[in-house]
Amino acid sequence: MPAKRENKTPMLERNAKLRATDFVEVNEGYSLAHATFEAERCLRCQDPVCVAGCPVHIPIPEFMHQVAAGNMPKAVEILRSANPLPAVCGRVCPQEDQCEQKCHMANLFKPVGIGYLERFVADWERNNVKSKGIKKPTRQQRIAVIGAGPAGLVCAGDLARLGYPVTIYEGLHAPGGVLRYGIPEFRLPNDILDWEIDLLKELGVEIICNVVVGKTLQLDDLFDKMGFSAVFVGTGAGLPKFLGIPGENLNGVYSANEFLTRINLMQSYNFPETDTPLYLGKRVAVIGAGNTAMDAIRSALRLGAEEGMSIYRRSEKEMTARVEEYHHALEEGVKFHWLTNPVEIVGDDNGWVTGIKCLRMKLGEPDESGRSRPIPIEGSEFIIPLDNVVLSLGNSPNPLLVNSTPGLDKDKHGCLVMDKDKPQTSRKWVYAGGDAVTGAATVILAAGAGKDAAATIHKDLSAVA
Amino acid sequence: MPKIIEKRVLTPITKLFRFEAQMIASAAKPGQFVIVRVREGGERIPLTIADFDAKSGTVTIVVQEVGVTSRLLGAHEEGDNILDVLGPLGEPAHIPPGGHVVGVGGGFGSAALWCLMRELKERGDRTTVILGARHDHLLLLIDELREVCDNLELCTDDGSVGLKGFVTERLQQLIDGDGPGKPDHVIAIGPMPMMRAVANTTRDTGIPTQVSMDPLMIDGTGMCGCCRVTVGDEVKFACVDGPLFDASKVDFDEAVKRNKVYAKDEKRAAERQQKMMEESANAS
Numbered sequence: 001m002p003a004k005r006e007n008k009t010p011m012l013e014r015n016a017k018l019r020a021t022d023f024v025e026v027n028e029g030y031s032l033a034h035a036t037f038e039a040e041r042c043l044r045c046q047d048p049v050c051v052a053g054c055p056v057h058i059p060i061p062e063f064m065h066q067v068a069a070g071n072m073p074k075a076v077e078i079l080r081s082a083n084p085l086p087a088v089c090g091r092v093c094p095q096e097d098q099c100e101q102k103c104h105m106a107n108l109f110k111p112v113g114i115g116y117l118e119r120f121v122a123d124w125e126r127n128n129v130k131s132k133g134i135k136k137p138t139r140q141q142r143i144a145v146i147g148a149g150p151a152g153l154v155c156a157g158d159l160a161r162l163g164y165p166v167t168i169y170e171g172l173h174a175p176g177g178v179l180r181y182g183i184p185e186f187r188l189p190n191d192i193l194d195w196e197i198d199l200l201k202e203l204g205v206e207i208i209c210n211v212v213v214g215k216t217l218q219l220d221d222l223f224d225k226m227g228f229s230a231v232f233v234g235t236g237a238g239l240p241k242f243l244g245i246p247g248e249n250l251n252g253v254y255s256a257n258e259f260l261t262r263i264n265l266m267q268s269y270n271f272p273e274t275d276t277p278l279y280l281g282k283r284v285a286v287i288g289a290g291n292t293a294m295d296a297i298r299s300a301l302r303l304g305a306e307e308g309m310s311i312y313r314r315s316e317k318e319m320t321a322r323v324e325e326y327h328h329a330l331e332e333g334v335k336f337h338w339l340t341n342p343v344e345i346v347g348d349d350n351g352w353v354t355g356i357k358c359l360r361m362k363l364g365e366p367d368e369s370g371r372s373r374p375i376p377i378e379g380s381e382f383i384i385p386l387d388n389v390v391l392s393l394g395n396s397p398n399p400l401l402v403n404s405t406p407g408l409d410k411d412k413h414g415c416l417v418m419d420k421d422k423p424q425t426s427r428k429w430v431y432a433g434g435d436a437v438t439g440a441a442t443v444i445l446a447a448g449a450g451k452d453a454a455a456t457i458h459k460d461l462s463a464v465a
Numbered sequence: 466m467p468k469i470i471e472k473r474v475l476t477p478i479t480k481l482f483r484f485e486a487q488m489i490a491s492a493a494k495p496g497q498f499v500i501v502r503v504r505e506g507g508e509r510i511p512l513t514i515a516d517f518d519a520k521s522g523t524v525t526i527v528v529q530e531v532g533v534t535s536r537l538l539g540a541h542e543e544g545d546n547i548l549d550v551l552g553p554l555g556e557p558a559h560i561p562p563g564g565h566v567v568g569v570g571g572g573f574g575s576a577a578l579w580c581l582m583r584e585l586k587e588r589g590d591r592t593t594v595i596l597g598a599r600h601d602h603l604l605l606l607i608d609e610l611r612e613v614c615d616n617l618e619l620c621t622d623d624g625s626v627g628l629k630g631f632v633t634e635r636l637q638q639l640i641d642g643d644g645p646g647k648p649d650h651v652i653a654i655g656p657m658p659m660m661r662a663v664a665n666t667t668r669d670t671g672i673p674t675q676v677s678m679d680p681l682m683i684d685g686t687g688m689c690g691c692c693r694v695t696v697g698d699e700v701k702f703a704c705v706d707g708p709l710f711d712a713s714k715v716d717f718d719e720a721v722k723r724n725k726v727y728a729k730d731e732k733r734a735a736e737r738q739q740k741m742m743e744e745s746a747n748a749s
């Protein structure tokens with residue numbers, strides 16, 4: 001029976017001092033005892049609002065019930081039926097804005113630790129369930145997926161489960177999208193990601209890396225020359241924004257994408273064992289205060305920066321990072337300059353960053369986004385001395401594929417234009433989902449979009465088969 | 466993993482590789498490049514496509530050994546596989562047809578001019594290549610280039626062959642009407658000082674001039690911004706907007722500085738590699 005306990009069972013975390021020097025995961029996960037204890041808190045509501053808060057509609061009460069009963073294989077089955085990337089989502093989902101925000105328990109007490117339990121069950125599966133060998137497709141119509149981020153991976157997995165032969169084309173040398181090149185290992189270890197991807201391969205999904213569609217192949221080649229029946233576009237939002245202020249090309253200035261890619265995908269933290277270097281000085285600032293900014297600045301501290309700070313033109317209240325990430329950053333010693341707007345990056349004669357010139361801001365009336373508009377305070381200019389500036393101002397969809405594909409329409413933000421009734425682009429048999437459609441969003445929204453598209457592709461193909 | 470089917474040692478530190486890569490060979494156009502990774506944990510380095518043949522499905526690159534990755538690649542032999550090859554990347558060269566095109570090359574630049582000049586000649590342009598090096602034995606692919614252009618002009622610092630002097634001196638003579646005559650279009654590929662000198666030579670002549678910028682790169686798809694180059698008032702990503710840019714507008718000062726970010730690290734890594742190579746040589 002559900003047990004009334006007000007507080008969420010805490011997750012063990014590695015000591016902030018210790019963890020701030022390496023890339024080992026911060027959260028240590030639940031034990032079996034912790035997991036069943038926490039799952040017992042779920043009321044198994046008649047109207048499980050938590051499910052509505054989850055973009056892939058995991059049957060949360062049923063899955064809680066199985067965990068509470070200690071029936072892990074059944075819990076795995078329920079979880080997998082709804083979410084093909086549970087080990088990832090249990091770690092990086094902004095649960096506090098989704099399933100857990102909606103949870104009835106949250107009205108009076110703390111919500112049930114849905115994300116922690118999802119992670120626990122997925123890790124249990126990883127440690128206890130053996131490979132079932134590679135599944136063979138049972139259908140004729142072949143499907144191509146462009147991009148191996150969460151949207152593409154999930155779409156491919158669902159289609160493979162339905163029996164379709166699926167091939168994913170990925171531009172980089174390793175699959176995973178942002179999960180691989182963006183999110184650092186202290187939040188999402190590479191072997192967890194590798195394991196989720198291996199499970200997809202067991203479903204029969206073929207992943208071909210080092211192919212940029214729009215360059216190596218054209219989208220039309222996939223139909224005309226290669227005989228695919230449908231294509232899913234999951235190319236993400238990988239185009240970094242810059243401020244357009246003087247000094248952005250000085251040495252020591254990085255986009256967060258470059259900074260994190262060097263560290264995660266290229267493993268520069270092992271240089272010179274690995275071959276890609278990273279230039280890191282003593283004082284490092286990240287411009288912005290979202291998840292990407294936290295990942296970048298926490299990585300900088302782990303790599304030996306003496307001071308790490310975030311410079312943000314709005315206030316703490318408007319910051320977009322997940323609460324958990326913000327707290328971890330504070331614990332690890334990241335400083336925050338709120339209401340501070342960079343106007344120029346300054347450097348020395350040899351082209352190296354020496355600091356950043358900023359204006360102090362105050363909050364004015366709310367703008368279109370509903371957030372208070374920051375207004376500069378005149379004469380408040382000051383310089384923060386720095387060795388590195390990491391620009392984390394957000395990303396927009398990468399235009400490469402759209403620009404090289406006739407008939408594939410995008411809107412003024414570069415996002416793919418979609419049919420109003422289903423996840424289809426302006427081209428027939430070309431579907432899409434994830435950040436390429438929405439602009440930068442979340443892993444689980446991308447996964448949900450991949451799932452919806454797989455269902456639509458199956459329906460449309462069944463209609464013509 | 467693309468398999469190497471031909472290796473030629475052009476100079477002690479310059480190697481030509483032809484490898485099997487049907488998709489790249491079918492899609493490639495002159496002016497584009499590939500990104501190569503040669504070992505797990507290895508760096509991604511950009512290399513110009515020197516030649517390609519859709520029929521046999523092969524691509525040719527010429528690599529100059531300057532650091533850890535290029536040296537590792539240089540040690541590959543026929544029959545070996547290259548771990549990762551991505552391409553073709555970047556925008557192909559766009560040159561209006563019908564004119565006299567002068568290609569200026571130094572170092573691996575002669576390789577980059579190879580397929581470009583052939584294409585231009587095949588479509589009926591008049592083509593001249595000016596190649597420069599310190600000594601004659603450092604001039605690369607002379608026979609191949611002679612086949613694909615109307616005039617091949619050689620320059621060496623020591624006068625061991627051709628004109629004694631820099632490529633820009635010969636270029637200036639052509640602009641003044643000497644030899645094959647005034648260019649309608651100039652394209653320079655090679656070391657940054659050479660490209661900058663070419664840019665300065667044609668700057669006030671009104672002759673459209675392109676240079677192939679070689680900033681540091683990672684993904685090559687426009688995702689990281691590592692390859693930023695300032696062209697006029699705009700910041701461009703060389704991997705998707707280039708690598709060819711209007712020479713008169715490129716900020717060479719910035720480009721030179723940006724390519725030095727990792728000089729210390731590269732030196733450290735190269736010394737470590739050298740030591741490991743010596744140790745393994747001693748052990749065997």
Ligand SMILES: Cc1cc2nc3c(=O)[nH]c(=O)nc-3n(C[C@H](O)[C@H](O)[C@H](O)COP(=O)(O)OP(=O)(O)OC[C@H]3O[C@@H](n4cnc5c(N)ncnc54)[C@H](O)[C@@H]3O)c2cc1C
Pocket residue numbers: 092093094146147148149150151152169170171172175176177178179182183211212213214234235236237238260291292293295322398400401433434435436440441442443444446
């Ligand atoms: C640093 C960082 C931290 C984040 N943290 C979180 C978090 O904690 N929680 C959360 O929910 N979300 C987080 N996000 C957002 C989340 O990662 C994205 O919303 C999600 O990855 C989008 O998935 P996607 O599949 O649409 O695209 P992506 O993950 O961007 O994957 C797209 C893939 O397509 C490939 N590709 C692109 N173009 C082509 C082409 N033409 N041909 C072939 N391949 C191509 C790319 O190389 C890439 O691998 C974070 C994002 C960043 C950058």
Ligand SMILES: Cc1cc2nc3c(=O)[nH]c(=O)nc-3n(C[C@H](O)[C@H](O)[C@H](O)COP(=O)(O)OP(=O)(O)OC[C@H]3O[C@@H](n4cnc5c(N)ncnc54)[C@H](O)[C@@H]3O)c2cc1C
Pocket residue numbers: 498508510511512513514526527528529530531532533534535536573576577678679680681682708724725728731732735
């Ligand atoms: C579009 C493009 C096309 C290129 N085509 C070719 C080619 O066809 N053949 C070829 O040999 N090289 C080419 N290069 C340069 C090549 O990518 C670099 O030489 C290579 O990355 C060096 O890697 P490394 O690990 O061997 O040396 P590193 O250890 O990285 O560097 C060693 C030395 O080389 C210098 N260097 C590093 N990167 C570059 C660079 N991008 N440009 C110039 N100097 C650099 C460093 O400053 C250092 O002095 C090209 C570069 C670009 C951007």
Ligand code: SF4
Pocket residue numbers: 053054055056057058060083089090093094095098099100114115118444
């Ligand atoms: S996938 Fe995300 S939103 Fe859905 S239940 Fe899990 S943590 Fe919550």
Ligand code: SF4
Pocket residue numbers: 041042043044045048049050051060061064102103104105112114
């Ligand atoms: S709303 Fe909360 S308590 Fe109710 S079923 Fe969902 S997780 Fe359990």
Ligand code: FES
Pocket residue numbers: 681682683684685686687688689690691692693702703704705
């Ligand atoms: S190399 Fe990353 S954007 Fe050009």
